Amino acid sequence: MSEPITPSAEPVPTTLSAEVETRLAGDLKSGRLAEIIAEIAEQASDVIRGFWHAGVVAEVKADDSPVTEADRAAERLILQKLEAEWPGVQTIAEEQACDQGLPSVGEGWFWLIDPLDGTRGFVAGREAFTVNIALVRNRHVVAGAVVAPATRTTWRSGPETGGAYRRHGQGPWQAIHVRQRPADPVALVSHSLTDEEAERLIRRHGCTRWQALDSSLKLCLIAEGRFDAYPRTGPTSEWDIAAGHGVLQAAGGRVITEDGNTLLYAKPGFGNGAFVALGG
Structure with a gap:
C-alpha cells in the first residue's frame, strides 16, 4: 500500500x-453499478496478467513507491470505461494523481481507483496484488469492487441496501458475509511490520493470532x-482501501478510526491515519 501523495494541484471538480x-x-440502488465496476476491474485484471511474470520493470515515483507499465495500462482502461458509462464523474486515481497532482473534491460523487495495489509483490512474482x-x-464509500488477477477472484458490493459477493473467473456470484x-480471532497485518510490532498491534485489538498479507486482499x-x-x-492512501472498504461494509463489517468513527474519504491529501477493519 502506498503512502499519501502530497497535493500539487487543485483543478476545479467536474x-x-x-x-x-x-x-x-x-x-447504485439497483446493484447494476457494482456489477459494472466489477466487470471493468476484471478487464483491467486481464491487462495486468499480460505483464505478470513477463520481466516487467518498476520505476520509482516521487513518493518512493514503485510503478510499472501494468499500473498505467490498467488505469487507462478503468478511466476510459468509467467515463464512457458515467461521464463527468470526478476521478481520483493513483497514477493520475502522481502525474497531475491531487484535485480538490467537494460533497458529492467521485471515484477512487488503485489500478494495481501491491506493485512490489507483483514485480516480485507474488500473487497478493x-x-x-x-x-x-x-x-x-458506497460501492466497491476488488479483483485479484493472479487467482482470477472478484469481490464486489451489491445493491445500495447491502450484500457482498465473490466469484472465481466468470463463474456465478456467491454471497459472502463476515x-x-x-x-x-485472527488478524491480518501488513508485511512491513516486524513480528514484535504485529504482536503488539493485534493484542490491542483483541486478536490471538495473525498472518501477514499484501494489498487490499x-x-x-x-x-x-x-x-x-x-x-x-502506518500511512496509506484512500485509494488503497476504499474498494475493499466498500466490499467489507456490504458484507457486514466496518472500517473505523482510532476514535471509533467510520473512516471517511476526501481527507486532505487523500491520506489515512490509523484505522482498523473489523468483521463481526
Whole structure:
C-alpha cells in the first residue's frame, strides 16, 4: 500500500449533469453499478496478467513507491470505461494523481481507483496484488469492487441496501458475509511490520493470532469470513482501501478510526491515519 501523495494541484471538480447523477444513483440502488465496476476491474485484471511474470520493470515515483507499465495500462482502461458509462464523474486515481497532482473534491460523487495495489509483490512474482475501484458519495464509500488477477477472484458490493459477493473467473456470484467473532480471532497485518510490532498491534485489538498479507486482499478476506481484523497504523492512501472498504461494509463489517468513527474519504491529501477493519 502506498503512502499519501502530497497535493500539487487543485483543478476545479467536474460538474456532474443531473442526468448522469440520476443514472448513477439509480445504478447504485439497483446493484447494476457494482456489477459494472466489477466487470471493468476484471478487464483491467486481464491487462495486468499480460505483464505478470513477463520481466516487467518498476520505476520509482516521487513518493518512493514503485510503478510499472501494468499500473498505467490498467488505469487507462478503468478511466476510459468509467467515463464512457458515467461521464463527468470526478476521478481520483493513483497514477493520475502522481502525474497531475491531487484535485480538490467537494460533497458529492467521485471515484477512487488503485489500478494495481501491491506493485512490489507483483514485480516480485507474488500473487497478493489487486485492482480496486470504489465510488464515494459525500465522503462515504458506497460501492466497491476488488479483483485479484493472479487467482482470477472478484469481490464486489451489491445493491445500495447491502450484500457482498465473490466469484472465481466468470463463474456465478456467491454471497459472502463476515463471520461472528470467534473466541480466538485472527488478524491480518501488513508485511512491513516486524513480528514484535504485529504482536503488539493485534493484542490491542483483541486478536490471538495473525498472518501477514499484501494489498487490499486483507479487507476482502475479512469480508468473506476467513479473518477478523486488519489493524493499520502506518500511512496509506484512500485509494488503497476504499474498494475493499466498500466490499467489507456490504458484507457486514466496518472500517473505523482510532476514535471509533467510520473512516471517511476526501481527507486532505487523500491520506489515512490509523484505522482498523473489523468483521463481526
